Amino acid sequence: MKLLECPINGIRPLSEFTYGGEYRDMPNPDTCSDKEWAAYVHYRNGAPGVKKEWWYHGPSGTWFIAERDTMADKVIRTYIAGQEEAK
Protein backbone atom coordinates (compact mmCIF):
# COMPACT_ATOMS: atom_id res chain seq x y z
CA MET A 1 0.00 0.00 0.00
CA LYS A 2 1.60 3.25 -1.15
CA LEU A 3 -1.51 5.33 -1.78
CA LEU A 4 -4.62 5.73 0.29
CA GLU A 5 -7.96 7.29 -0.61
CA CYS A 6 -9.06 9.99 1.81
CA PRO A 7 -12.88 10.26 1.58
CA ILE A 8 -12.56 14.06 1.42
CA ASN A 9 -9.33 14.65 -0.52
CA GLY A 10 -9.14 11.62 -2.79
CA ILE A 11 -6.08 9.49 -3.45
CA ARG A 12 -2.98 10.76 -1.62
CA PRO A 13 0.48 9.32 -0.83
CA LEU A 14 0.56 7.15 2.28
CA SER A 15 3.14 9.44 3.90
CA GLU A 16 0.34 12.00 4.46
CA PHE A 17 -1.59 9.56 6.68
CA THR A 18 -1.33 8.27 10.23
CA TYR A 19 -2.66 4.92 11.39
CA GLY A 20 -5.08 5.10 14.33
CA GLY A 21 -5.62 1.45 15.18
CA GLU A 22 -8.62 -0.83 14.82
CA TYR A 23 -12.14 0.62 15.13
CA ARG A 24 -13.65 -0.70 18.36
CA ASP A 25 -16.90 -0.15 20.21
CA MET A 26 -16.39 1.27 23.70
CA PRO A 27 -18.28 -0.47 26.49
CA ASN A 28 -20.19 1.82 28.83
CA PRO A 29 -17.69 2.63 31.62
CA ASP A 30 -20.56 3.16 34.09
CA THR A 31 -22.08 -0.27 33.63
CA CYS A 32 -19.31 -2.62 32.47
CA SER A 33 -17.16 -4.68 34.84
CA ASP A 34 -13.49 -3.88 35.58
CA LYS A 35 -12.57 -6.95 33.57
CA GLU A 36 -14.53 -5.79 30.52
CA TRP A 37 -12.97 -2.34 30.78
CA ALA A 38 -9.45 -3.83 31.09
CA ALA A 39 -10.12 -5.93 28.02
CA TYR A 40 -11.27 -2.85 26.12
CA VAL A 41 -8.20 -0.87 27.19
CA HIS A 42 -5.57 -3.55 26.59
CA TYR A 43 -6.72 -6.44 24.43
CA ARG A 44 -6.64 -6.31 20.65
CA ASN A 45 -7.72 -8.46 17.77
CA GLY A 46 -4.20 -9.23 16.56
CA ALA A 47 -4.96 -11.92 13.98
CA PRO A 48 -4.88 -11.05 10.27
CA GLY A 49 -8.09 -10.35 8.40
CA VAL A 50 -10.19 -7.59 6.89
CA LYS A 51 -10.39 -4.94 9.60
CA LYS A 52 -12.11 -1.61 10.12
CA GLU A 53 -9.41 0.88 11.06
CA TRP A 54 -9.05 4.55 11.96
CA TRP A 55 -6.81 6.57 9.65
CA TYR A 56 -5.96 10.26 9.75
CA HIS A 57 -5.14 12.50 6.82
CA GLY A 58 -2.66 14.99 8.36
CA PRO A 59 -2.70 17.96 5.95
CA SER A 60 -6.50 18.23 6.06
CA GLY A 61 -7.06 16.99 9.61
CA THR A 62 -9.53 14.29 8.50
CA TRP A 63 -10.21 11.17 10.57
CA PHE A 64 -11.88 8.40 8.62
CA ILE A 65 -12.40 4.62 8.46
CA ALA A 66 -10.56 2.26 6.13
CA GLU A 67 -11.50 -1.37 5.63
CA ARG A 68 -8.20 -3.08 5.03
CA ASP A 69 -6.96 -6.63 4.55
CA THR A 70 -4.06 -6.73 7.02
CA MET A 71 -2.50 -9.80 5.40
CA ALA A 72 -2.39 -8.54 1.79
CA ASP A 73 -2.18 -4.89 2.92
CA LYS A 74 -4.97 -3.90 0.49
CA VAL A 75 -7.61 -1.30 1.25
CA ILE A 76 -11.13 -2.35 0.32
CA ARG A 77 -12.86 0.99 0.94
CA THR A 78 -12.66 4.17 2.98
CA TYR A 79 -15.41 6.41 4.39
CA ILE A 80 -16.11 8.98 7.08
CA ALA A 81 -17.26 7.27 10.30
CA GLY A 82 -21.04 7.02 10.36
CA GLN A 83 -21.34 7.75 6.63
CA GLU A 84 -20.74 4.19 5.52
CA GLU A 85 -24.09 4.00 3.68
CA ALA A 86 -23.53 7.21 1.72
CA LYS A 87 -20.67 5.70 -0.27
Add this chain to the structure above:
Amino acid sequence: MPLGLLKYGLSKEHPAPRFFQDRTQPKKSYDAVIIGGGGHGLAAAYYLAKDYGITNVAVLEKGYIGGGNTGRNTTIVRSNYLTPEGVNFYDASVKMYEDLSEELDLNLFYSTRGHFTLAHTESAMRTMRWRAEVNKHVGVESRVVGPDEISQACPQLDIQCSGQAPILGALYHAPGSVARHDAVAWGYAKEADRLGVEIFQMTEVTGIDVKSGKVVGVNTNKGYIETNRVLSAVAGFTPRITDMVDIETPIVIHPLQACVSEPMKPWLDTILVSGSLHVYVSQSSRGELVMGSSLDPYEVHSTRSSLDFVEGLTSHIVDMFPFLSNVKVVRQWAGMADLTPDFAPVMGKTPVEGFYLDAGWGTWGFKATPISGKTMAETIARDVAPDLIQPFRLSRFEDYELTGEKGAASVGH
Protein backbone atom coordinates in the same frame (compact mmCIF):
# COMPACT_ATOMS: atom_id res chain seq x y z
CA MET B 1 41.80 -35.09 13.56
CA PRO B 2 44.13 -34.73 10.53
CA LEU B 3 43.72 -38.46 9.86
CA GLY B 4 39.96 -38.01 9.96
CA LEU B 5 40.30 -35.31 7.33
CA LEU B 6 42.55 -37.54 5.22
CA LYS B 7 39.73 -40.07 4.98
CA TYR B 8 37.61 -37.49 3.12
CA GLY B 9 40.59 -36.67 0.88
CA LEU B 10 40.49 -40.22 -0.41
CA SER B 11 36.74 -40.48 -0.76
CA LYS B 12 34.28 -38.92 -3.16
CA GLU B 13 31.66 -38.69 -0.43
CA HIS B 14 31.80 -35.74 1.91
CA PRO B 15 28.91 -36.22 4.29
CA ALA B 16 28.26 -33.10 6.32
CA PRO B 17 27.27 -34.01 9.87
CA ARG B 18 23.58 -33.34 10.51
CA PHE B 19 22.72 -31.04 13.40
CA PHE B 20 19.44 -32.81 14.07
CA GLN B 21 17.65 -35.80 12.63
CA ASP B 22 15.57 -35.31 9.52
CA ARG B 23 12.11 -36.35 10.68
CA THR B 24 8.87 -36.18 8.75
CA GLN B 25 6.06 -37.95 10.63
CA PRO B 26 5.37 -37.11 14.29
CA LYS B 27 4.30 -39.86 16.70
CA LYS B 28 0.70 -40.16 17.95
CA SER B 29 1.41 -38.56 21.29
CA TYR B 30 4.01 -36.54 23.24
CA ASP B 31 4.43 -35.34 26.81
CA ALA B 32 4.77 -31.81 25.44
CA VAL B 33 4.41 -30.15 22.05
CA ILE B 34 6.21 -26.92 21.26
CA ILE B 35 4.79 -24.81 18.45
CA GLY B 36 7.52 -22.84 16.69
CA GLY B 37 11.10 -23.79 15.90
CA GLY B 38 12.61 -20.39 16.55
CA GLY B 39 15.26 -19.81 19.19
CA HIS B 40 12.67 -19.61 21.96
CA GLY B 41 10.86 -22.87 21.15
CA LEU B 42 14.09 -24.80 20.61
CA ALA B 43 15.66 -23.41 23.79
CA ALA B 44 12.57 -24.40 25.79
CA ALA B 45 12.81 -27.93 24.33
CA TYR B 46 16.49 -28.14 25.23
CA TYR B 47 16.00 -27.03 28.85
CA LEU B 48 12.95 -29.32 29.26
CA ALA B 49 15.21 -32.22 28.33
CA LYS B 50 18.33 -31.07 30.13
CA ASP B 51 16.94 -29.58 33.36
CA TYR B 52 13.86 -31.77 33.84
CA GLY B 53 14.57 -34.98 31.89
CA ILE B 54 11.40 -34.44 29.84
CA THR B 55 12.50 -35.71 26.44
CA ASN B 56 9.29 -37.03 24.88
CA VAL B 57 8.84 -33.63 23.27
CA ALA B 58 8.06 -32.55 19.71
CA VAL B 59 9.01 -29.17 18.28
CA LEU B 60 6.71 -28.38 15.33
CA GLU B 61 7.94 -25.77 12.87
CA LYS B 62 5.84 -24.83 9.87
CA GLY B 63 8.83 -23.64 7.84
CA TYR B 64 12.47 -24.26 8.64
CA ILE B 65 14.05 -23.72 12.05
CA GLY B 66 15.26 -20.20 12.72
CA GLY B 67 13.37 -18.92 9.67
CA GLY B 68 11.19 -16.59 11.74
CA ASN B 69 12.38 -13.56 13.68
CA THR B 70 15.27 -15.56 15.12
CA GLY B 71 16.99 -15.48 11.73
CA ARG B 72 15.90 -11.90 10.93
CA ASN B 73 17.04 -9.83 13.89
CA THR B 74 19.99 -7.48 14.27
CA THR B 75 21.37 -9.74 17.04
CA ILE B 76 21.84 -7.15 19.78
CA VAL B 77 22.12 -8.65 23.27
CA ARG B 78 22.01 -6.26 26.25
CA SER B 79 20.37 -5.78 29.63
CA ASN B 80 20.29 -1.97 30.05
CA TYR B 81 16.51 -1.81 30.40
CA LEU B 82 14.36 0.61 32.35
CA THR B 83 12.43 -1.44 34.90
CA PRO B 84 14.19 -3.49 37.60
CA GLU B 85 12.07 -6.50 36.49
CA GLY B 86 13.33 -6.15 32.92
CA VAL B 87 16.95 -5.51 33.89
CA ASN B 88 17.03 -8.60 36.15
CA PHE B 89 15.49 -10.79 33.48
CA TYR B 90 17.68 -9.68 30.58
CA ASP B 91 20.78 -9.72 32.77
CA ALA B 92 20.15 -13.41 33.50
CA SER B 93 19.98 -13.94 29.72
CA VAL B 94 23.23 -12.06 29.01
CA LYS B 95 24.98 -14.23 31.62
CA MET B 96 23.69 -17.39 29.95
CA TYR B 97 24.78 -16.13 26.51
CA GLU B 98 28.32 -15.62 27.76
CA ASP B 99 28.75 -19.40 28.24
CA LEU B 100 26.36 -20.58 25.57
CA SER B 101 28.90 -21.39 22.82
CA GLU B 102 30.53 -23.82 25.21
CA GLU B 103 27.28 -25.26 26.48
CA LEU B 104 25.94 -25.90 22.97
CA ASP B 105 29.37 -26.85 21.62
CA LEU B 106 28.92 -24.47 18.71
CA ASN B 107 30.62 -21.16 17.99
CA LEU B 108 27.86 -18.55 18.23
CA PHE B 109 30.35 -15.74 17.41
CA TYR B 110 29.19 -14.11 20.63
CA SER B 111 31.11 -10.87 20.63
CA THR B 112 30.99 -8.31 23.45
CA ARG B 113 31.33 -4.88 21.88
CA GLY B 114 29.98 -2.31 24.31
CA HIS B 115 26.69 -0.60 23.50
CA PHE B 116 26.06 3.16 23.24
CA THR B 117 22.51 4.51 23.28
CA LEU B 118 23.01 8.00 21.90
CA ALA B 119 21.05 10.94 23.27
CA HIS B 120 20.43 13.97 21.06
CA THR B 121 18.08 15.87 23.39
CA GLU B 122 17.92 16.80 27.05
CA SER B 123 14.89 14.61 27.58
CA ALA B 124 16.75 11.63 26.09
CA MET B 125 19.67 12.40 28.46
CA ARG B 126 17.23 12.27 31.35
CA THR B 127 16.05 8.79 30.31
CA MET B 128 19.71 7.69 30.01
CA ARG B 129 20.41 8.83 33.58
CA TRP B 130 17.31 7.04 34.80
CA ARG B 131 18.30 3.81 33.05
CA ALA B 132 21.89 4.08 34.32
CA GLU B 133 20.70 4.41 37.91
CA VAL B 134 18.25 1.49 37.67
CA ASN B 135 20.95 -0.64 36.00
CA LYS B 136 23.58 0.16 38.64
CA HIS B 137 21.07 -0.55 41.39
CA VAL B 138 20.45 -4.03 39.99
CA GLY B 139 24.19 -4.57 39.43
CA VAL B 140 24.34 -4.11 35.66
CA GLU B 141 27.22 -2.15 34.16
CA SER B 142 25.77 1.01 32.61
CA ARG B 143 26.76 4.64 32.94
CA VAL B 144 26.16 7.98 31.26
CA VAL B 145 29.07 9.21 29.13
CA GLY B 146 29.78 12.46 27.32
CA PRO B 147 30.60 13.14 23.66
CA ASP B 148 34.37 12.79 24.28
CA GLU B 149 34.10 9.22 25.44
CA ILE B 150 31.80 8.37 22.53
CA SER B 151 34.28 9.88 20.06
CA GLN B 152 37.08 7.91 21.63
CA ALA B 153 35.20 4.65 21.21
CA CYS B 154 34.02 5.52 17.69
CA PRO B 155 36.16 8.25 16.07
CA GLN B 156 34.31 7.79 12.76
CA LEU B 157 31.04 9.05 14.22
CA ASP B 158 30.14 12.66 13.40
CA ILE B 159 29.19 13.88 16.89
CA GLN B 160 27.26 16.77 15.30
CA CYS B 161 25.33 14.27 13.09
CA SER B 162 25.84 16.62 10.12
CA GLY B 163 24.37 19.41 12.25
CA GLN B 164 20.97 17.68 12.21
CA ALA B 165 20.92 16.30 15.74
CA PRO B 166 24.12 16.90 17.76
CA ILE B 167 24.90 14.13 20.26
CA LEU B 168 24.83 15.31 23.88
CA GLY B 169 25.87 12.06 25.49
CA ALA B 170 25.00 8.39 25.71
CA LEU B 171 24.16 5.49 27.97
CA TYR B 172 27.18 3.19 27.79
CA HIS B 173 26.55 -0.47 28.53
CA ALA B 174 29.75 -2.51 28.52
CA PRO B 175 28.17 -6.01 28.27
CA GLY B 176 26.32 -5.14 25.01
CA SER B 177 27.03 -7.90 22.47
CA VAL B 178 26.16 -9.35 19.10
CA ALA B 179 25.95 -13.01 18.08
CA ARG B 180 25.18 -15.20 15.08
CA HIS B 181 21.43 -15.53 15.36
CA ASP B 182 20.84 -18.63 13.25
CA ALA B 183 23.60 -20.45 15.14
CA VAL B 184 21.61 -19.92 18.33
CA ALA B 185 18.62 -21.75 16.82
CA TRP B 186 20.80 -24.48 15.32
CA GLY B 187 22.82 -24.94 18.50
CA TYR B 188 19.72 -25.43 20.62
CA ALA B 189 18.23 -27.75 17.96
CA LYS B 190 21.40 -29.86 17.88
CA GLU B 191 21.56 -30.29 21.65
CA ALA B 192 17.80 -30.82 22.08
CA ASP B 193 17.92 -33.51 19.39
CA ARG B 194 20.90 -35.17 21.07
CA LEU B 195 18.87 -35.39 24.29
CA GLY B 196 15.94 -37.02 22.48
CA VAL B 197 13.67 -34.13 21.49
CA GLU B 198 12.07 -34.62 18.05
CA ILE B 199 12.14 -31.66 15.66
CA PHE B 200 9.75 -31.55 12.70
CA GLN B 201 10.13 -28.92 10.00
CA MET B 202 7.37 -28.18 7.47
CA THR B 203 4.89 -29.19 10.16
CA GLU B 204 2.19 -26.63 10.88
CA VAL B 205 -0.18 -26.56 13.82
CA THR B 206 -3.66 -25.83 12.43
CA GLY B 207 -5.73 -26.22 15.59
CA ILE B 208 -5.52 -26.87 19.31
CA ASP B 209 -7.91 -29.33 20.89
CA VAL B 210 -9.23 -28.10 24.25
CA LYS B 211 -11.69 -30.17 26.34
CA SER B 212 -13.19 -28.81 29.59
CA GLY B 213 -10.63 -26.03 29.70
CA LYS B 214 -7.65 -28.39 29.25
CA VAL B 215 -5.39 -28.99 26.27
CA VAL B 216 -5.73 -32.56 24.95
CA GLY B 217 -4.02 -32.37 21.57
CA VAL B 218 -3.07 -30.42 18.47
CA ASN B 219 -4.09 -30.71 14.84
CA THR B 220 -1.32 -30.43 12.29
CA ASN B 221 -0.91 -30.77 8.55
CA LYS B 222 0.54 -34.20 9.42
CA GLY B 223 -2.36 -35.36 11.53
CA TYR B 224 -3.56 -35.26 15.13
CA ILE B 225 -1.12 -35.40 18.06
CA GLU B 226 -2.24 -36.15 21.61
CA THR B 227 -0.61 -34.07 24.33
CA ASN B 228 -1.68 -32.18 27.41
CA ARG B 229 1.06 -29.59 27.39
CA VAL B 230 1.49 -27.11 24.55
CA LEU B 231 3.89 -24.18 24.40
CA SER B 232 3.25 -21.49 21.81
CA ALA B 233 6.52 -19.76 20.88
CA VAL B 234 5.57 -18.33 17.51
CA ALA B 235 6.38 -14.58 17.85
CA GLY B 236 4.66 -12.83 14.90
CA PHE B 237 2.08 -15.63 14.55
CA THR B 238 0.92 -15.51 18.18
CA PRO B 239 -2.57 -14.02 17.61
CA ARG B 240 -3.37 -16.83 15.16
CA ILE B 241 -2.46 -19.43 17.80
CA THR B 242 -4.21 -17.69 20.73
CA ASP B 243 -7.35 -17.48 18.56
CA MET B 244 -7.28 -21.30 18.38
CA VAL B 245 -7.74 -21.47 22.18
CA ASP B 246 -9.94 -18.36 22.50
CA ILE B 247 -7.47 -16.41 24.61
CA GLU B 248 -7.40 -12.63 24.37
CA THR B 249 -4.06 -10.81 24.43
CA PRO B 250 -2.93 -7.26 23.70
CA ILE B 251 -0.52 -8.46 20.98
CA VAL B 252 -0.52 -6.68 17.63
CA ILE B 253 1.75 -7.33 14.67
CA HIS B 254 3.84 -4.71 12.89
CA PRO B 255 6.68 -5.46 10.47
CA LEU B 256 10.20 -4.58 11.58
CA GLN B 257 12.84 -4.22 8.90
CA ALA B 258 16.61 -4.47 8.74
CA CYS B 259 19.37 -4.45 6.13
CA VAL B 260 23.10 -5.00 5.68
CA SER B 261 25.74 -3.11 3.73
CA GLU B 262 28.41 -4.61 1.55
CA PRO B 263 31.28 -6.01 3.65
CA MET B 264 34.07 -3.67 4.75
CA LYS B 265 37.28 -4.00 6.73
CA PRO B 266 36.51 -3.88 10.44
CA TRP B 267 36.17 -0.29 11.67
CA LEU B 268 33.13 -0.23 13.95
CA ASP B 269 33.88 -2.00 17.24
CA THR B 270 30.88 -0.88 19.24
CA ILE B 271 27.12 -1.13 18.87
CA LEU B 272 25.47 2.26 18.33
CA VAL B 273 21.81 3.01 18.84
CA SER B 274 20.03 6.32 18.35
CA GLY B 275 16.44 6.63 19.46
CA SER B 276 15.97 10.05 17.89
CA LEU B 277 17.40 9.00 14.52
CA HIS B 278 15.70 5.56 14.69
CA VAL B 279 18.94 3.74 13.95
CA TYR B 280 20.87 0.86 15.36
CA VAL B 281 24.09 -0.30 13.77
CA SER B 282 26.94 -2.73 14.39
CA GLN B 283 29.50 -4.44 12.19
CA SER B 284 29.24 -8.21 11.83
CA SER B 285 32.19 -10.56 11.93
CA ARG B 286 31.77 -10.78 8.15
CA GLY B 287 32.34 -7.01 7.84
CA GLU B 288 28.80 -6.03 6.88
CA LEU B 289 27.12 -3.18 8.71
CA VAL B 290 23.95 -4.61 10.24
CA MET B 291 21.37 -1.83 10.41
CA GLY B 292 17.88 -1.60 11.78
CA SER B 293 15.26 1.05 12.28
CA SER B 294 11.94 1.57 14.05
CA LEU B 295 8.77 -0.41 13.42
CA ASP B 296 6.65 -0.01 10.34
CA PRO B 297 3.83 2.38 11.26
CA TYR B 298 0.82 0.08 10.91
CA GLU B 299 -0.30 -3.54 11.24
CA VAL B 300 0.68 -5.90 8.41
CA HIS B 301 1.10 -9.68 8.51
CA SER B 302 3.81 -10.09 5.95
CA THR B 303 7.59 -10.02 5.65
CA ARG B 304 7.77 -7.72 2.64
CA SER B 305 10.49 -5.10 2.87
CA SER B 306 10.20 -1.58 1.46
CA LEU B 307 12.23 1.11 -0.28
CA ASP B 308 10.85 3.72 2.17
CA PHE B 309 12.61 1.86 4.94
CA VAL B 310 16.08 1.80 3.33
CA GLU B 311 15.74 5.42 2.21
CA GLY B 312 14.82 6.62 5.70
CA LEU B 313 17.38 4.50 7.48
CA THR B 314 20.32 5.28 5.22
CA SER B 315 19.69 9.01 5.32
CA HIS B 316 20.15 8.86 9.09
CA ILE B 317 23.15 6.55 8.82
CA VAL B 318 24.78 9.14 6.54
CA ASP B 319 24.03 11.86 9.12
CA MET B 320 26.05 9.82 11.61
CA PHE B 321 28.73 8.60 9.19
CA PRO B 322 28.98 10.94 6.16
CA PHE B 323 31.81 8.84 4.68
CA LEU B 324 29.41 5.93 4.13
CA SER B 325 27.49 7.78 1.42
CA ASN B 326 28.91 5.58 -1.35
CA VAL B 327 28.53 2.26 0.45
CA LYS B 328 25.90 -0.09 -0.95
CA VAL B 329 23.07 -1.84 0.83
CA VAL B 330 23.17 -5.46 -0.34
CA ARG B 331 20.25 -7.14 1.45
CA GLN B 332 17.09 -6.04 3.22
CA TRP B 333 14.29 -7.96 4.84
CA ALA B 334 11.46 -7.79 7.38
CA GLY B 335 10.16 -9.80 10.31
CA MET B 336 6.76 -9.71 12.02
CA ALA B 337 7.11 -8.20 15.47
CA ASP B 338 4.58 -9.21 18.16
CA LEU B 339 4.11 -6.04 20.18
CA THR B 340 2.68 -5.41 23.63
CA PRO B 341 1.51 -2.06 24.99
CA ASP B 342 4.12 -2.02 27.79
CA PHE B 343 7.03 -3.32 25.69
CA ALA B 344 7.45 -6.30 28.01
CA PRO B 345 6.85 -9.93 26.93
CA VAL B 346 3.90 -12.17 27.75
CA MET B 347 5.16 -15.35 29.40
CA GLY B 348 3.82 -18.19 31.47
CA LYS B 349 0.49 -19.85 32.15
CA THR B 350 -2.83 -18.94 30.55
CA PRO B 351 -6.52 -19.46 31.38
CA VAL B 352 -6.39 -22.75 29.40
CA GLU B 353 -4.80 -25.52 31.44
CA GLY B 354 -1.74 -26.94 29.71
CA PHE B 355 -1.46 -24.06 27.26
CA TYR B 356 1.65 -21.96 27.89
CA LEU B 357 2.54 -18.75 26.15
CA ASP B 358 5.94 -17.29 25.26
CA ALA B 359 5.19 -14.21 23.18
CA GLY B 360 5.17 -10.46 22.97
CA TRP B 361 8.83 -10.43 21.95
CA GLY B 362 8.41 -7.57 19.54
CA THR B 363 11.71 -6.00 18.63
CA TRP B 364 13.56 -7.23 21.71
CA GLY B 365 13.32 -11.05 22.04
CA PHE B 366 16.58 -12.38 20.59
CA LYS B 367 18.54 -11.34 23.67
CA ALA B 368 16.03 -13.23 25.83
CA THR B 369 16.31 -16.56 23.99
CA PRO B 370 18.30 -18.51 26.64
CA ILE B 371 16.47 -17.22 29.71
CA SER B 372 13.01 -17.55 28.20
CA GLY B 373 13.80 -21.12 27.11
CA LYS B 374 14.93 -21.91 30.62
CA THR B 375 12.05 -20.23 32.47
CA MET B 376 9.39 -21.57 30.07
CA ALA B 377 10.82 -25.09 30.48
CA GLU B 378 10.43 -24.66 34.24
CA THR B 379 6.88 -23.36 33.81
CA ILE B 380 5.92 -26.37 31.68
CA ALA B 381 7.68 -28.94 33.87
CA ARG B 382 6.33 -27.66 37.19
CA ASP B 383 3.15 -25.96 35.97
CA VAL B 384 4.27 -22.91 37.96
CA ALA B 385 5.94 -19.84 36.48
CA PRO B 386 9.17 -18.88 38.27
CA ASP B 387 9.37 -15.50 40.03
CA LEU B 388 11.67 -14.05 37.37
CA ILE B 389 8.85 -14.06 34.80
CA GLN B 390 5.90 -13.25 37.08
CA PRO B 391 6.01 -9.57 36.02
CA PHE B 392 5.36 -10.77 32.46
CA ARG B 393 2.25 -12.87 33.14
CA LEU B 394 -0.71 -12.45 30.79
CA SER B 395 -3.07 -11.59 33.67
CA ARG B 396 -1.15 -8.35 34.35
CA PHE B 397 -3.33 -6.57 31.83
CA GLU B 398 -6.58 -7.47 33.60
CA ASP B 399 -4.97 -6.47 36.91
CA TYR B 400 -3.73 -3.14 35.50
CA GLU B 401 -0.21 -4.14 36.60
CA LEU B 402 1.77 -3.38 33.48
CA THR B 403 5.57 -3.57 33.40
CA GLY B 404 6.28 -0.24 31.72
CA GLU B 405 9.36 -0.99 29.68
CA LYS B 406 8.58 1.69 27.11
CA GLY B 407 11.51 3.96 26.55
CA ALA B 408 14.01 1.21 26.97
CA ALA B 409 13.00 -1.59 24.69
CA SER B 410 11.97 0.20 21.56
CA VAL B 411 14.08 2.44 19.47
CA GLY B 412 11.50 5.11 18.94
CA HIS B 413 11.41 6.53 22.45
